[in-house]
Amino acid sequence: MTINEAQDQIVDEFALFDDWSDKYEYIIDLGKKLPPLDDRHKKEENKIKGCQSTVWLHAEPKDDHLLFEADSEAVIVKGLASLLIRVLSDHSPEEIARANLSFIDRIGMGQHLAQTRSNGLASMVKQMKLYALAYQAKMSKP
Amino acid sequence: MLTAVQPTPGNLTADRLPKGEDLAFDVDKVRADFPILDQTIHGKPLVYFDNAATTQKPMAVIRALSSYYETINANIHRGIHTLAEKATAEYEATRETVRQFIHASLTEEVIFTRGTTEGINLVASTYGRQHVTRGGEVIISTMEHHSNIVPWQMLCEEKGATLRVMPIDENGDIVFEEYEKLLSEKTQFVAVVHVSNSLGTINPVKRIIAKAHEYGVKVLVDGAQAAAHLDVDVRDLDADFYVFSSHKLYGPTGIGILYGKKALLEAMPPYQGGGEMIKEVSFEKTTYNELPYKFEAGTPNIADTIALKTAIEYVTRLGKARVARHENELLRHATEALTEIPGLRIVGTAREKISVASFVIEGIHPQDIGIILDTQGVAVRTGHHCTQPLMKRFGLPGTTRASFAMYNTKEEINRLVTGLHKVLKMLS
CATH class of the missing domain: 3.40.640.10 (Type I PLP-dependent aspartate aminotransferase-like (Major domain))
Structure with a gap:
């Protein structure tokens, strides 16, 4: 599935919900289901700055793709991380760096969450793209 | 000026008012002076409990x-x-x-x-x-x-x-x-x-x-x-x-x-x-x-x-003593009502307090509490409140803080409690 296909799928899923409570119920569910990050990846350099809760984001190359894993002490942030992973994980660094994450606005999260620095959604996106750029640079070296 | 459990006399209690002064506090009348309060958030009437961060402004201001x-x-x-x-x-x-x-x-x-x-x-x-x-x-x-x-x-x-x-x-x-x-x-x-x-x-x-x-x-x-x-x-x-x-x-x-x-x-x-x-x-x-x-x-x-x-x-003009009396009642009501919530612990039970109720709920991160309460129209503050050394002292990453002002009501505190029950239902 391409990044945009995954985004469209999420938008369709969220279209089923009437209000924010239902949306969050779903996000909480995703958060609870996200596999916990291995303790060895919960290191300082994997911590995302600018969040009210601690968020860890781990990136690992697999063939020419990049895999993401994340964890947080707060369930909603974990659920949001789960959505980002679903969209961005297991794609090439070029695709990740280029991705236009329109689903955040389309499911209403942009307006609801991304404005404040406390929730970490914007920071997570930024960090995932930084990882992608770093791997891109690394792989383009002779 | 309340302990978490029992009221104690503070420096602004009713008995400090001049004799014969009317203690009646018409909260509805006060609320009418604050236009911002009259709105809905996510379809629910706004409950503004972030007054320690900033208070709302009366029309006169x-x-x-x-x-x-x-x-x-x-x-x-x-x-x-x-x-x-x-x-x-x-x-x-x-x-x-x-x-x-x-x-x-x-x-x-x-x-x-x-x-x-x-x-x-x-x-x-x-x-x-x-x-x-x-x-x-x-x-x-x-x-x-x-x-x-x-x-x-x-x-x-x-x-x-x-x-x-x-x-x-x-x-x-x-x-x-x-x-x-x-x-x-x-x-x-x-x-x-x-x-x-x-x-x-x-x-x-x-x-x-x-x-x-x-x-x-x-x-x-x-x-x-x-x-x-x-x-x-x-x-x-x-x-x-x-x-x-x-x-x-x-x-x-x-x-x-x-x-x-x-x-x-x-x-x-x-x-x-x-x-x-x-x-x-x-x-x-x-x-x-x-x-x-x-x-x-x-x-x-x-x-x-x-x-x-x-x-x-x-x-x-409203009278600080009168306002304090109202706020103390809110704190007393909140402290009692919050204590009923399973797993909730009030942080800060000093001898004398102003109308701030800071709390943690076992197993639930404050950020999650804050986000869910917001969907219920209830505005609270979560996090370390710019007092990281204090949070460290209590071994907490942060708390959820409801802080009350003159225009808040007991009904609003009940909305907070209902919201917290919803938090428990969704998150535990």
């Missing part, structure tokens, strides 16, 4: 702001024309209103700042730089806001002095005996918060000041959270410096107060250079203006200062 720009806007103090004179008179009238509000002796002891943070920085950069020296010590408390930690830390670093910290107990009260032990001939300054923003604790600042004065040490009181809730009397406290902000007192943002004893202010060097603060300028030498203008360089925040007067008049 909003009108004072626009009226200033509509009728008398002019730069103050040196204009020869009528508008400048009118603006100057209004601006200086606020200074006198503030003087009365905090029971200071002299109008020139009231300095306008941008807010509490600037007031603290001003004192640290002027009085602090003059009096804190290598090997000296500055004492603060565990429950300080970052803005009453960092300026002193920077000063100590610059001077080679040491920052010492008054410990607090499990309830969130300063351990006074430990403070006494910290005081010595090395102590050069004490800076302490009047009321904790995270816990609601009312500190015994009068005793803290008296003890410091025994060592000839001056004291700054951070009154950001006190000004809207307590009757602040800087002379009774014998505070050397007292700082607070307008925006937590139903007034506009961007304007605050530094009170300082005249003799201290006079001996202090200016904080910033520029217009207004000078008497005469030549390229060889500048002589500084007299108090309070020495500390007010540049064109000040005229409109907000003028509207602050309206805010103070609004609070004064």
